[in-house]
Amino acid sequence: MIADNPWLDGLVRMGIIALAMPLAVIILTYVERKISGRMQQRLGPMRVGPYGLFQGLADTIKLLTKEDLRPQTADRWTFELAPFVVVVPVFLAFVTLPFTADLFVRNLGLGLFFIIAVSGVSIVGFVMAGWGSDNKYALLGGARAAAQLISYEIPLVLAVVAVAMIAYTPEAGRGSLNLVEIVDGQGRVPFIVWQPLAFFIFLVAGLAELYRQPFDIPVAESEVVGGPFIEYSGIRWSMFQMAEFVSMVLISVLAALLFLGGWNWPLGNGAGIALQIPLILVKTSFFILLFIWLRFSLPRLRIDQMMQFCWQVLLPFALLQIIINGWVLVYGWPDWTLGVSSGALTLVAGYLTYRAARQAAEEPVSPRLHRVGSVL
Amino acid sequence: MIQDLFADYIAVLIAAILGILLVGGALMGNYILAPRQASRAKSLTYECGMLPIGRSRTQVHFRYYLFAILFLIFDIEAVFLFPWAVVFLDIGKAAFYEMLFFMLILGFGLLYAWKKGVLSWR
Numbered sequence: 001m002i003a004d005n006p007w008l009d010g011l012v013r014m015g016i017i018a019l020a021m022p023l024a025v026i027i028l029t030y031v032e033r034k035i036s037g038r039m040q041q042r043l044g045p046m047r048v049g050p051y052g053l054f055q056g057l058a059d060t061i062k063l064l065t066k067e068d069l070r071p072q073t074a075d076r077w078t079f080e081l082a083p084f085v086v087v088v089p090v091f092l093a094f095v096t097l098p099f100t101a102d103l104f105v106r107n108l109g110l111g112l113f114f115i116i117a118v119s120g121v122s123i124v125g126f127v128m129a130g131w132g133s134d135n136k137y138a139l140l141g142g143a144r145a146a147a148q149l150i151s152y153e154i155p156l157v158l159a160v161v162a163v164a165m166i167a168y169t170p171e172a173g174r175g176s177l178n179l180v181e182i183v184d185g186q187g188r189v190p191f192i193v194w195q196p197l198a199f200f201i202f203l204v205a206g207l208a209e210l211y212r213q214p215f216d217i218p219v220a221e222s223e224v225v226g227g228p229f230i231e232y233s234g235i236r237w238s239m240f241q242m243a244e245f246v247s248m249v250l251i252s253v254l255a256a257l258l259f260l261g262g263w264n265w266p267l268g269n270g271a272g273i274a275l276q277i278p279l280i281l282v283k284t285s286f287f288i289l290l291f292i293w294l295r296f297s298l299p300r301l302r303i304d305q306m307m308q309f310c311w312q313v314l315l316p317f318a319l320l321q322i323i324i325n326g327w328v329l330v331y332g333w334p335d336w337t338l339g340v341s342s343g344a345l346t347l348v349a350g351y352l353t354y355r356a357a358r359q360a361a362e363e364p365v366s367p368r369l370h371r372v373g374s375v376l
Numbered sequence: 377m378i379q380d381l382f383a384d385y386i387a388v389l390i391a392a393i394l395g396i397l398l399v400g401g402a403l404m405g406n407y408i409l410a411p412r413q414a415s416r417a418k419s420l421t422y423e424c425g426m427l428p429i430g431r432s433r434t435q436v437h438f439r440y441y442l443f444a445i446l447f448l449i450f451d452i453e454a455v456f457l458f459p460w461a462v463v464f465l466d467i468g469k470a471a472f473y474e475m476l477f478f479m480l481i482l483g484f485g486l487l488y489a490w491k492k493g494v495l496s497w498r
Contacts, residue, residue: 010387014394021398064402065409072419073431084399091395095387106387113458114388135421136432143436150447157454165461175462230422235406239399304497307443311495315450315486319479322457329465330472 013105017094025245026056032292039296066234071134074231078132083232083239086125090246092118097253098179100263100276111179112164115254116157119209122243123149126218129228129240141227144303145211145218151310152208152215158318159202163191163258165325166338174329183262184269190261194335197321197342197349199259201314203287206251208310210244212291214298217306252287256280305360309353317349442494446486453482 030045030053037044045052070079096111098104108114123146130142167176168185176182192199208215219227229240256262260283263269263276271279301309324341327333421428456478464471489495 006383006386007390010383010390011394014387014391017391018394018398064405065411066406067410067412067418068403068406069418071421072416073421083403084396087399088392088395091398092388092391095391105391106384108384133421134432135428136423136434139432139434139436143440147440147443150451151443154447154450154454157451158457161454161457161461164458165464174465177458177462225422234410235402239402307497308495311446311486312490316483319483322461323476323479326464326472326475330469 010105014095017105018091021091021094021246022060022242024249025242026060028245028248028288029059029241030056031288032295035289035292036296039293060238063235063238068234068236069231071231073134075132075134078128079231080132082125082129082132082228083236084125085128086122086243087239087246089118089121089125090243090250093250096179097250098183098257098262099253099280100273101180101184101269102273103277104180107178107180110177112160112177112182115179115250116160119247119250120153122247123153125243126228129232133228133231135231137224137226138228138230141218141224141230144224145228148211148215148218148303148306149209151307152205152314155201155310155314155318156205156209158315158322159198159205160258162195162198162318162321162325165322165329166191166194179257183257183264186261186265187268188265190259190265192259194338195259195321195325195342196339197317197346199255200346200349201318201321202255202259205310205314206255207291207294208306210248210251210291212244212248213295214301215306216300217303220300248288248291249284252284252291253280255287256283309356313349313353313356317345320345439494439497442489446489446494449482449485453479 033055034044034052045055048054048058070076093115095105096108096114098107098111126145126149127142130138130140130145133139163182164177165175167182168174169176169181176185211218218224219229224230229237232240257280262283263271263280267275267279321342324345325338328338328341421432423429457475460471460475464475486495
């Protein structure tokens with residue numbers, strides 16, 4: 001506790017997060033633009049400050065002083081409340097996200113469940129933005145966002161449940177939803193070894209929840225010109241951008257905590273905060289860089305491929321992972337059976353995806369002319 | 377115990393208020409700093425540079441509705457799974473087989489939807 005009063009303590013801790021959040025977004029935007037520049041054989045931002053370091057600051061000032069437009073026909077309250085509904089849930093998720101064993105705002109007993117429950121609310125914001133804008137592209141993007149985000153939420157949640165099942169604490173045995181306990185339970189071996197399938201599902205579904213390439217179907221520029229955010233300008237638009245980058249941090253930290261052992265592996269729990277913070281920072285940056293790398297390496301999926309992959313590959317395999325975990329734990333089989341079965345299932349899932357992708361590449365789908373008349 | 381819980385969820389309340397203030401503050405800063413000059417052309421919706429044709433309150437395709445129903449089913453399953461995942465070992469084998477039965481029923485429903493072509497976005 002920083003202060004004895006829980007109100008003051010919570011205010012100070014959340015205040016630090018509230019200040020760090022826009023800063024992290026500015027830094028990440030710069031990093032992403034620099035990396036994209038290098039990957040496309042150009043320099044990226046170079047003009048503002050040394051190596052363009054102050055580009056993010058300049059962009060913030062520009063966005064802050066830009067005229068805020070609202071279409072006359074837009075639904076006023078839906079349009080104006082949408083940024084709040086998108087940003088606030090992401091912010092709320094940080095209440096219980098631990099960065100090290102002692103560095104968190106609050107260690108909620110049901111932390112993992114809280115994060116999953118709260119971050120799902122953002123979807124409503126995208127639909128509100130799409131509907132409120134009174135724009136055909138926005139409506140289409142909002143509907144797409146709803147379909148994609150709710151579909152990929154299920155494999156994401158099930159992968160998280162699989163991890164919660166095998167989390168081990170000395171006092172209560174297997175099963176925990178507390179993030180600190182989950183991380184402390186993976187002292188010697190991180191959960192990616194026991195649950196490679198859950199890790200794979202979490203990573204893919206997490207990427208889809210961020211609606212970044214190759215899952216940027218709701219906001220695809222060449223299809224729906226920015227999707228739900230098309231009518232937003234200036235700082236109002238940047239709120240959505242902030243939510244996107246902050247959720248990227250959230251998913252990355254969560255992946256590092258759940259599957260790579262967070263601050264615990266490989267140094268152990270007594271390493272001290274001076275080593276634990278760099279460790280979690282490295283693991284988080286690994287996922288963030290992976291997401292940025294994927295963005296500039298993969299083409300966009302088609303919406304039917306994206307939905308089929310979720311419901312026909314990820315969801316059945318996520319259910320299988322939970323059933324197998326339950327089976328192994330109930331009969332008390334040794335831990336390596338978890339890793340071997342999950343690894344084998346990962347290979348099967350990978351093979352099925354590969355085969356489906358090959359088939360799709362060989363047989364071009366004939367255009368269905370009877371659908372031309374439909375807007376959506 | 378109750379005091380701890382209270383202290384924990386005060387932070388959630390504070391976070392909600394701070395989040396609203398953060399977005400509201402940014403919008404307020406924009407309101408103070410940005411120029412305002414309304415014109416008819418600016419307040420039209422974007423439609424590739426043409427004048428927008430009609431309103432956009434069109435109907436949404438039926439398949440979105442089907443996926444929403446499927447989502448409801450499996451999300452409720454996930455809600456049941458969360459408490460089960462934490463305590464099923466303490467209850468014993470019966471808890472596992474009951475949940476397996478439940479998941480098989482829902483899995484069968486998924487297979488039915490698959491066979492009917494709901495999952496293939498047509």
